[in-house]
Amino acid sequence: xxxxxxxxxxxxxxxxxxxxxxxxxxxxxxxxxxxxxxxxxxxxxxxxxxxxxxxxxxxxxxxxxxxxxxxxxxxxxxxxxxxxxxxxxxxxxxxxxxxxxxxxxxxxxxxxxxxxxxxxxxxxxxxxxxxxxxxxxxxxxxxxxxxxxxxxxxxxxxxxxxxxxxxxxxxxxxxxxxxxxxxxxxxxxxxxxxxxxxxxxxxxxxxxxxxxxxxxxxxxxxxxxxxxxxxxxxxxxxxxxxxxxxxx
Amino acid sequence: xxxxxxxxxxxxxxxxxxxxxxxxxxxxxxxxxxxxxxxxxxxxxxxxxxxxxxxxxxxxxxxxxxxxxxxxxxxxxxxxxxxxxxxxxxxxxxxxxxxxxxxxxxxxxxxxxxxxxxxxxxxxxxxxxxxxxxxxxxxxxxxxxxxxxxxxxxxxxxxxxxxxxxxxxxxxxxxxxxxxxxxxxxxxxxxxxxxxxxxxxxxxxxxxxxxxxxxxxxxxxxxxxxxxxxxxxxxxxxxxxxxxxxxx
DNA sequence: AGTCATTTGTTCGTATGTATG
DNA sequence: CCATACATACGAACAAATGAC
Numbered sequence: 001x002x003x004x005x006x007x008x009x010x011x012x013x014x015x016x017x018x019x020x021x022x023x024x025x026x027x028x029x030x031x032x033x034x035x036x037x038x039x040x041x042x043x044x045x046x047x048x049x050x051x052x053x054x055x056x057x058x059x060x061x062x063x064x065x066x067x068x069x070x071x072x073x074x075x076x077x078x079x080x081x082x083x084x085x086x087x088x089x090x091x092x093x094x095x096x097x098x099x100x101x102x103x104x105x106x107x108x109x110x111x112x113x114x115x116x117x118x119x120x121x122x123x124x125x126x127x128x129x130x131x132x133x134x135x136x137x138x139x140x141x142x143x144x145x146x147x148x149x150x151x152x153x154x155x156x157x158x159x160x161x162x163x164x165x166x167x168x169x170x171x172x173x174x175x176x177x178x179x180x181x182x183x184x185x186x187x188x189x190x191x192x193x194x195x196x197x198x199x200x201x202x203x204x205x206x207x208x209x210x211x212x213x214x215x216x217x218x219x220x221x222x223x224x225x226x227x228x229x230x231x232x233x234x235x236x237x238x239x240x241x242x243x244x245x246x247x248x
Numbered sequence: 249x250x251x252x253x254x255x256x257x258x259x260x261x262x263x264x265x266x267x268x269x270x271x272x273x274x275x276x277x278x279x280x281x282x283x284x285x286x287x288x289x290x291x292x293x294x295x296x297x298x299x300x301x302x303x304x305x306x307x308x309x310x311x312x313x314x315x316x317x318x319x320x321x322x323x324x325x326x327x328x329x330x331x332x333x334x335x336x337x338x339x340x341x342x343x344x345x346x347x348x349x350x351x352x353x354x355x356x357x358x359x360x361x362x363x364x365x366x367x368x369x370x371x372x373x374x375x376x377x378x379x380x381x382x383x384x385x386x387x388x389x390x391x392x393x394x395x396x397x398x399x400x401x402x403x404x405x406x407x408x409x410x411x412x413x414x415x416x417x418x419x420x421x422x423x424x425x426x427x428x429x430x431x432x433x434x435x436x437x438x439x440x441x442x443x444x445x446x447x448x449x450x451x452x453x454x455x456x457x458x459x460x461x462x463x464x465x466x467x468x469x470x471x472x473x474x475x476x477x478x479x480x481x482x483x484x485x486x487x488x489x490x491x492x493x494x495x496x
Numbered sequence: 497a498g499t500c501a502t503t504t505g506t507t508c509g510t511a512t513g514t515a516t517g
Numbered sequence: 518c519c520a521t522a523c524a525t526a527c528g529a530a531c532a533a534a535t536g537a538c
Binding site for chain 3 (some may be wrong): 523
């Protein structure tokens, strides 16, 4: 069972590159961080050595591995940031300690009318005006997530200006009179990265994104913010603590 | 910005198929459930109509769309099962109401020694004997998830037999003296489906899996079960409720 | 019924990419 | 490096089915 298939529209060298990248991501390698030789890989995947070389060349271009003549191919170490999901979910604070600098940048502000789904979530009339903020989450200069946030445009008219002043949604909401809010629900799925994901998050073709749809409510339990986030799955994992007292 | 790229090792028709599949998954289509004509899609992606046809043919083979001569291509309605993650996470019960029949099948039992990570999670000595159960979760005959569960082999020696009698981990644990348990933590990530994922979950090449690593503890807070699960991302989404009183 | 525009299905040929040995 | 076999992509036709008039 070599695992790769022909005539699937994906070139063998790319399938092999994807398998090796996934294996590296799962930590399936010995302590040396050394990949098997090209001849061994060619035998394992049941392809010609040329094909393995093409796969390794692609991974080297991505920066996943490094190949040196006479020495072999070694894995370039990389780590995955864990993003906690709890009642207190906030982007920058959640990454604290794992990275030197976590920032969210505002990349777009617009107004649109509520779809049925968003209206129901935010308890507004269908078609009600919504404020739409697009943000890019980065850690140490590496893009981690792209998100779209929707707010009641009437209640939060001053939010974009506040965001530009304060530099975070939490502080911008505080400036708009929301002293506190909690994450009520999060729905998580995953999908292949789209072309715009690849552009915004600097991903390779074949990469995967983690998708979340979440709702934040204020202290009175009234919904204030609906969000759709897209995380680079090879750089982020989500952590859910399900302890009864997790609200503290 | 057509979004697709040439010479990436992924055939254009497959990139287009992936884009269309993702768009359908995101609900980006009008109410008619009708796809644009081949000519329109060819113009949008800036490719020949043949190439679009190849992409649509692949999606039709997957069952995502249906094409009729003279009429066009329509989306085959499909829904995604939502799997709730909470302190009370149980496979079959969580899907109740969404599907007619949810079952977990035991597909493998073996014994192995604890890795450092598993030993720390289960509070056992490194190398301690572990019971390893592999299960396949299905809903209405469609495979949804594949999971590996680890238990202390000494404490739960009778578990495999109990599972075969009872047909569920929850009831098997009850038979082993664990009247109740709760989900303590869940870590979620995503990755391209591996070859064995595709085989076990009947996935197409290019499919994506949602990965969870979780820990269950008994009423005294002592860890009893560590699990690694792999969900078919196009058939399952995970739902996290983060309400303070969600333990009920 | 028939006509028409629209849309998918099929068949040529040609050029380039992929994979092997 | 080469030669060979097959997959991929394009272009230009024409055939066949659909739905509306």
